[in-house]
Amino acid sequence: MNKLAEMHCFVVTVDTGSxxxxxRRLGTAKSVVSQRIRQLEKRLGIILFDRGRQVSPTEAGKVFYQHCVRILADVEHAEEAILTFTSELSGNLRLSAPMAFSSRYLTQILSSFALRYPSLRLDIEYDDRYVNLQEENFDAAIRIGELPDSSLVARSIAGNRHLICASPGYIATYGAPQTPEELAEHHALLYVHREPHGMWALPVGNLTESFRVRSRMRTNNGFQLLEGAKAGMGLAILPTFLAVDAIVAGELQIVLTSHEPRGGNISLVYRQSQRTSPKLEALSNFLIEQIGSPPIWEQQLTAYLETVS
Incomplete structure (x- = not known):
């Protein structure tokens, strides 16, 4: 049995836990996978799996898994390097992306990317949590916001401007806050991944200060945040890519314009070992090309604000 084939079989078994x-993923019989794992353990002279209701790696298996993932990635990168001499990309590209931005823009862009490179197989998972690229075997992730310091490489795709918004109906009933201190008297809608403790972090001069708000709703879904704000439930901090259509339609108004929350960037992140990947280079260039500079939603918002100023 080819050692690389054994490693691939082992890695897929660890990833799936079954x-x-x-x-099923390898397109072969269960007996074949079992036989390959037994042959691998026999050749190495060590047990790689604890076999129970769910197959899980032993401590030795975990160490071997990390090495196998790196070796298989190096082999794939070597093949990709040859592809730089052609116009074609092929192989697998596993990507994690956030839900709201993907639903609004990224799904269409990635479909166009797949059509441009028909030999490339995309495996995309949509989730607002920060996945572990190494442990969960992702090639890259789209991340939104200010990134923590890490060993990952980050390429900025676009800015991620945030606005504080409320519906005309809410403002007619409760008024618009004129200072951040007035937020304590207002209902607010909280995004749990950004505001888990019910506080809003806003710039005041050169500093960032925290302000308590009265939580009317908490959610991990950006579209729920948007719809709640449009319905008049309270103030909400929204990224412009999500809020722009409602602002242009008159369903939301911007408040506290002098205290726009910092939103960081929309970035493509990946491991240091994939710095030279032609697939990731092609993806990041395509995203920048399709989103534009400034981003298409900022162009739309600027054009609207010029008409009402």
């Missing part, structure tokens, strides 16, 4: 699921 010999049956590994066989």
């Amino acid at each position: 010999i049956s699921e590994a066989a």
Whole structure:
């Protein structure tokens, strides 16, 4: 048995936690996967899996898994390097992306990217949590906001401007806050990934200060935040890519314009080992090309604000 094939079989089994699921993904029989794992353990002279209701790697298996992932990635990168001499990209590209931005823009862009490179197989998972690229075997992730310091490489795709918004109906009933201190008297809608403790972090001069708001709703869904604000439930901090259509339609108004929350960037992040990946280079260039500079939603917002100023 080819060592690389054994490693691939082993890695897929660890990733899925199931010999049956590994066989399905590999397009082979469960007995074949079991046989390959036994042969690998025999050749190495060590047990790689604890076999129970769910197949899980032993401590030795975890160490071997990390090495296998790196080796298989190096092999794929070597093949990709050759592809730089052609116009074609192929192989797999596993990507994690946030839900709201993807639903609004990224799904269409990635479909166009797939059409441009028909030999490239995309595996995309949409989730607002920060996945572990190494442990969960992702090639890259789209991340939104200010990034923590890490060993990952980050390429900025676009800015991520945030606005504080409320519906005309809410403002007619409760008024618009004129200072951040007045937020304590207002209802607010909270995005749990950004505001888990019910505080809004806003710039005041050169500093960032925290302000308590009266939580009317908490959610991990950007579209729920948007719809709640449009319905008049309270103030909400929204990224412009999500809020622009409602602002242009008159369903939302911008308040506290002198205290726009910092939103960081929309970035493509990946491991240091994939710095030279032609697939990731092609993806990041395509995203920048399609989103524009400034981003298409900022162009739309600027054009609208010029008409009402």
